[in-house]
Amino acid sequence: MSNYEGKRVVVTGGTSGIGLATAKLLDAGGARVLVTGRTPASLTAAAAALGPRALVDDRDVADVDGLAEHAAAAFGGVDLLMLNAGATGGAAIEDTTGEQYDDLFAVNTRAPFFTVQRFVPLLPPGSAVVLTTSIANRKGIPGTSVYSATKAALRSMTRTFAAELVDRGIRVNAVSPGPVDTGILERSMPAEAASEFLAAQRAVNPMRRLGEPEEIAKAIIFLAFDATYTTGAELTVDGGASQL
Amino acid sequence: MGRYDGKTAVITGGSSGLGLAAARHLVDEGARVLVTGRTQETLDDAAAQLGGRAIAVRSDTSSLTEIDTLAERVRAEFGTVDALVVNAGIGSFDPFDEVTERTFDDVFAINTKGPFFTVQKLAPLMTEGSGVVLTTSTANQTGWDALSVYSASKAALRSMARTLSRELLPRGIRVNAVSPGSIDTGKLEKEVPERAAELKAAFTASNPMQRFGQPSEFAPAVAFLAFDATFVAGIELVVDGGDSQL
Numbered sequence: 001m002s003n004y005e006g007k008r009v010v011v012t013g014g015t016s017g018i019g020l021a022t023a024k025l026l027d028a029g030g031a032r033v034l035v036t037g038r039t040p041a042s043l044t045a046a047a048a049a050l051g052p053r054a055l056v057d058d059r060d061v062a063d064v065d066g067l068a069e070h071a072a073a074a075f076g077g078v079d080l081l082m083l084n085a086g087a088t089g090g091a092a093i094e095d096t097t098g099e100q101y102d103d104l105f106a107v108n109t110r111a112p113f114f115t116v117q118r119f120v121p122l123l124p125p126g127s128a129v130v131l132t133t134s135i136a137n138r139k140g141i142p143g144t145s146v147y148s149a150t151k152a153a154l155r156s157m158t159r160t161f162a163a164e165l166v167d168r169g170i171r172v173n174a175v176s177p178g179p180v181d182t183g184i185l186e187r188s189m190p191a192e193a194a195s196e197f198l199a200a201q202r203a204v205n206p207m208r209r210l211g212e213p214e215e216i217a218k219a220i221i222f223l224a225f226d227a228t229y230t231t232g233a234e235l236t237v238d239g240g241a242s243q244l
Numbered sequence: 245m246g247r248y249d250g251k252t253a254v255i256t257g258g259s260s261g262l263g264l265a266a267a268r269h270l271v272d273e274g275a276r277v278l279v280t281g282r283t284q285e286t287l288d289d290a291a292a293q294l295g296g297r298a299i300a301v302r303s304d305t306s307s308l309t310e311i312d313t314l315a316e317r318v319r320a321e322f323g324t325v326d327a328l329v330v331n332a333g334i335g336s337f338d339p340f341d342e343v344t345e346r347t348f349d350d351v352f353a354i355n356t357k358g359p360f361f362t363v364q365k366l367a368p369l370m371t372e373g374s375g376v377v378l379t380t381s382t383a384n385q386t387g388w389d390a391l392s393v394y395s396a397s398k399a400a401l402r403s404m405a406r407t408l409s410r411e412l413l414p415r416g417i418r419v420n421a422v423s424p425g426s427i428d429t430g431k432l433e434k435e436v437p438e439r440a441a442e443l444k445a446a447f448t449a450s451n452p453m454q455r456f457g458q459p460s461e462f463a464p465a466v467a468f469l470a471f472d473a474t475f476v477a478g479i480e481l482v483v484d485g486g487d488s489q490l
């Protein structure tokens with residue numbers, strides 16, 4: 001296990017799935033971790049899974065000022081800002097409502113944008129931002145038009161943020177997970193539909209399996225701390241699904 | 245205790261530059277490494293620098309016979325291979341009009357054909373869960389002056405990362421590419437001494453980080469793809485200061 005002693009880490013959407021796996025690896029490596037989440041059961045589970053040093057914050061992703069203030073008060077600065085909070089869901093184009101559209105863009109695109117904006121003053125030279133995108137941002141998967149577009153926008157921001165922050169020594173990269181068994185789908189669609197979708201993903205995946213949250217977490221940690229000459233990039237962790 | 249204790253790695257073109265930096269990183273983390281190169285003196289230097297866990301073997305990647313010999317040697321030394329880093333390659337900086345058939349064939353022989361057959365001959369030694377890493381280049385996606393043959397040879401290699409992944413995944417072998425941008429390996433000074441200073445100034449000025457990368461910044465990307473990226477196949481990971489991305 002690598003040593004992240006003294007590193008200060010904020011993970012939005014850090015109480016379950018990929019975000020929690022990332023927080024756990026870093027917490028175990030000695031980092032100070034602040035995670036956010038919304039689901040009461042996940043908040044409790046995350047507090048138990050992480051060490052006593054970790055901070056668990058239940059604020060809404062839209063409260064970007066509050067989160068920045070919390071991080072500033074707790075840590076002073078931030079070495080890794082991991083923007084992983086996101087919502088899935090969606091419907092066929094003719095069934096998508098304005099409210100669904102706005103909700104997805106608010107959580108997946110608008111909140112990350114303003115979170116980065118508010119955190120810039122806390123990010124020292126040598127720090128990193130990692131954004132969770134999705135392989136859906138380059139594919140045409142029926143029923144995901146809005147979700148995919150929110151992630152495509154986020155992938156684009158990765159490039160522009162990287163360009164605007166490179167002179168301050170802040171790197172910005174994206175990690176693009178393919179199908180991972182995180183439980184998030186079951187929260188946005190009926191369990192049966194979710195398990196059908198995952199079985200189909202497993203069958204078509206070149207590795208014939210789903211990813212584990214820890215496998216995405218390792219990519220995030222690589223981008224955050226080891227990839228010192230990489231910025232604006234998107235690292236795909238999908239069993240080869242979008243590549244082969 | 246290293247992260248890669250007990251692992252075996254083969255790195256072609258591992259006696260200098262990017263390959264040597266990758267070898268040093270893996271050796272430092274506990275792996276046993278076999279590096280290849282074409283120049284005995286460079287190989288001797290590399291062996292001395294890398295210490296007892298490394299073996300340096302002379303092998304010309306443009307010769308299929310030598311690739312066969314290399315595979316035999318790897319089998320004798322390691323038995324099995326956990327990471328194969330196909331890094332041997334040459335630059336070529338001739339304007340399109342001046343490219344000769346000889347140059348074209350040499351560059352493709354070393355940058356494309358050699359890597360293809362290196363994977364073919366070593367794949368039977370690779371363990372389930374092992375990784376192949378191909379060194380491509382950000383040039384394969386852009387149009388730089390005087391890089392037509394080099395860029396095309398690397399574009400072909402990038403393509404192989406996809407197809408070889410598909411063919412080798414059933415055996416549990418992942419294939420990915422790492423794509424360096426401007427890394428300070430000393431190769432420019434060696435290959436185009438008269439233009440090196442001018443090219444380095446131009447690449448530095450146009451790079452978003454306003455600098456060249458160090459070989460030591462490339463090495464962790466190789467190690468990550470070879471060992472840690474267990475749900476990653478067919479990708480190209482760029483290490484270029486943002487040059488191809490922004």
